[in-house]
Amino acid sequence: MNGRDDPENLDFRSRVRAGIDWNRGDWQASTSMVRHGSLPNAAGTGRLGALCLWNANLGKKITEKMELRFYVNNVLNGIHPGDDTNTAFPYSYETYNPVGREIALQATCTFD
Helix, strand or coil: CCCCCCCCCCCCCCEEEEEEEEEECCEEEEEEEEEECCEECCCCCCEECCEEEEEEEEEEEEECCEEEEEEEECCCCCCCCCCCCCCCCCCCCCCCCCCCCEEEEEEEECCC
16 A cells, blocks of 8 residues: 555645735735645544635734734634544544634834
């Protein structure tokens, strides 16, 4: 059996990342995506599906010394694929982030 299909190989079968940035005047926006390929289930009898996560942020330069940025990580609130064969907490591989959507506001001030 090759390493790609080995049920003991807990690496994602594939990983793809993409992103795009936009700037105009005092505004800036970014979006990014990461797709994690399939993994073997805990019993080694099948594979779990892929997971695609989207992140986005929007920023505005308020003054020469202050910028605000709004972040949303995991925009679609995606969760890891379920694994009915995994009977131990947290019932999924530790490679998955257990946190759902995260929202943050950041203010950056420059003092000089």
